Amino acid sequence: MGRGPYAKSAARRAEILAAARDSFAERGFAASSLRDIAERAGTTHAVLQHHFSGKEELLIAVLAQRDADEQAAGEREVERSFGALTAYLAGVLRSHQGEPELMRLWAELAVAASRPDHPAHAYFVERYERARARIAGSVSDLAGTGPLDAETATTLLHALLNGLQVVWLLDPSLDIVTPIERFMDLIGPDGPSPAAS
Known part of the structure; x- marks a missing residue:
């Protein structure tokens, strides 16, 4: 220590x-x-x-800490099982729903940081690449031979995770967990389940 x-x-x-x-x-x-x-x-x-130095640096650090905590939890919980990966992603969404203001701040900052001159631009670019690499590794290792190749599935899953959070902020009555579970059914090792058809 x-x-x-x-x-x-x-x-x-x-x-x-x-x-x-x-x-x-x-x-x-x-x-x-x-x-x-x-x-x-x-x-x-x-x-x-x-x-x-200021609130913006603090906000970036808070979101980076949340990312690091979620990554550590994912590494502990997801043991090369597609079901565990699906449960983990659903849990992440539920956790974010428990802190809607942080979800909103993340969404706002992510858009603002898309400008190359934004102080958080480099962090968000690196974060996106890290998240994409983690998702790609899990999808290519665990997915089946469904209609989507691993790269397409990775891009869609990443977009779905981010987009669902934004639409939930607009309408908190929406179920955003089931769409992730159904999407994972589509790309999983057994292909679409009867419930997803």
């Missing part, structure tokens, strides 16, 4: 990220303030700014 100033600094940074996540989820990005986040983290505004 780490000791000394580095360990304390890493712990403080983690506390600030947790406080920022709570603040963004509760109040939204615009209404959250660095002073409120510092107070939630039990620190000062100056200490927070020693670790993070």
